[in-house]
Amino acid sequence: MNATPDASLVLRDLTVSYHSPGRPAVRAVAGVDLRVEPGQVVGLVGESGCGKSTLGKAAVGLLKPASGSVEFAGAPVTPLGLKPRPPAQRGLQMVFQDPYASLNPRRKIGEQISDAVVLSGGTRADGRALARELLDRVGLSAEFAERFPHEFSGGQRQRIAIARVLAADPSCIVADEPIAALDASAQASIANLLLDLARERGVGLLFISHDLSIVRQIADTVAVMYLGTVVESGPTDQVWDDPRHPYSRALISAVPRADGNGELPQDLPGDVPDPAFPPSGCRFHPRCPIAVDACADAEPEPTEFLPGRRAACSVLAPALLKIG
């Protein structure tokens, strides 16, 4: 571990809103607490439209929070503007979903990787040397530095994007669906590469994905998001084996297993509601199998029922605390 212990990413009661004319503000993230410590892999899962990408963007300062705070290494993360970010925030980096869109098609990849070194005051020559080293580190040939993005496959491009992030010597990486656009075999190797960074270099990793089975495999803790709120969080194994919140249960039992048993996965009826008009009270109550009338009134608070395990469900709360 070469990162300092305080290089944590901490989100406190984070709210992010989108405004469009003629419509009410959409609270895409509606009050989320989340913590990513150095060397820790935190998985953030949920259906599309639940706000997980918005949360990722706010976490690195690409979006301005409406309320709440984002802190990295003890200092607030300032939203990115025209000025360069404070040097202390360069340790917080992001990997995007689409490596076709996140690399500049007209520049050699070695140059793109070396930018981080030049920005932090080094020479271009230093940067080029580091680029070759990093290409090797992410499993590509150092010779590739002279090539352009279009010469690579999707999996290779994502490795290049990761090499570029590593050039900034990050202590925390936010990866938003980093493997969703890749082939199955490339998915596993990119997930492994990110996992290695956390294990070997002590980098904190916020791994945002709709693919529960990958998150289950690589994340230490997992947070399940529904319509802007985290409904359940805890150590991955525990959440997976014994999900408590009805939404986490539904999500996990919808994953088909390749065991040859021919069992159809469980269906969760209904769609994610329009975040501009979220249901009152608990946002999951219209689709919830155990909802009672009171669920439409009050929004449930997350309850810690076991060390490190939280769930936000007012129906379960009394029972959870007793079992816990």
Add this chain to the structure above:
Amino acid sequence: MNDTISARAGGPLLDIRDLVVELPGPDGTPLRALDGVNLTVERGEIVGLAGESGSGKTMTALALLGLLPQGGTARGEMRVEGRDVLSMTPRQVRDLRGNKVAMVFQDPMTSLHPMLSVGKQLTEHLRHHKKLGKKAANARAAELLATVRIPDPEQALKRYPHQFSGGMRQRIAIAVALACDPDLLLADEPTTALDVTVQAGILRLLDRLRRENGLSVLIITHDLGVMSALADRVSVMYAGRIAETGPRAEVLRTPRHPYTRGLLDALPHPGAGTTALLPIPGSPPKLGLAPSGCAFHPRCPFAVDACAGDRPELLPLTEAHATACPVDPLADRTSPETETTEAGAR
């Protein structure tokens, strides 16, 4: 002549034999995309076609519909109800498409017309192929939307694709495919773009259509979980050939081809904890660049020298289970690549 005999004998609904598809390469020389594919689908059966992208799964479906890319040629036999598709006139193939065989694609946003209402897209088929009047077509269209569980079908007919969520759009695409009562539905990665909860709904819908309407489905997917949930039989493709085929439970529980084994090992394993995943090293060969002998041998942990020599044929292990590999990856020799998985699974 042959046609009538096999139709009477009540053979499989779809019977593909020795299908070879060639596509023109950059310099005009033909490149083999499919190299002797055999595949059958019985009535009311769901058959899964698995493999990495580029293995020829989609090409098989496109050949059947006469929709090969420009300059592509197909040889061999493709029989639907005993009639050979390859000897049909373009007009006959067009009638086959829609009436007998229909297709659902991965991305419903590109297969549905964005500027036409859902009702227009559904009734167009019904009026053209089934010669229904306007009123009858509308009634049938609403019925189809109800079949795929679109809430408030009458209203839904007036709306446009962008007004629906991804899962609802895929249901509409399935309704369009079902409009002319096809016997066989080709579903190409129908749930890959969807969330797991929505995917579960689509898988249940396909299973219900099979049970209630006797629909046959050829589902093309790289997701072995989807395969395991839905398919009765599974064929695994690699580099334009079938590597392994057999009943779902046999192929997924006791895979006999190292490639099938590799695909299964690459999946996250329940109970394995936070361990690394085990991808198959390397990537599938590019079109026209398949290695000699067994095309999988450069990536295969079990490969021996002979694998680069003669190309292994698909040979039966049991009545229904066949593999194109003489090596048994489950035999009593653990390869270094598999040890971690097994230790983790225990």
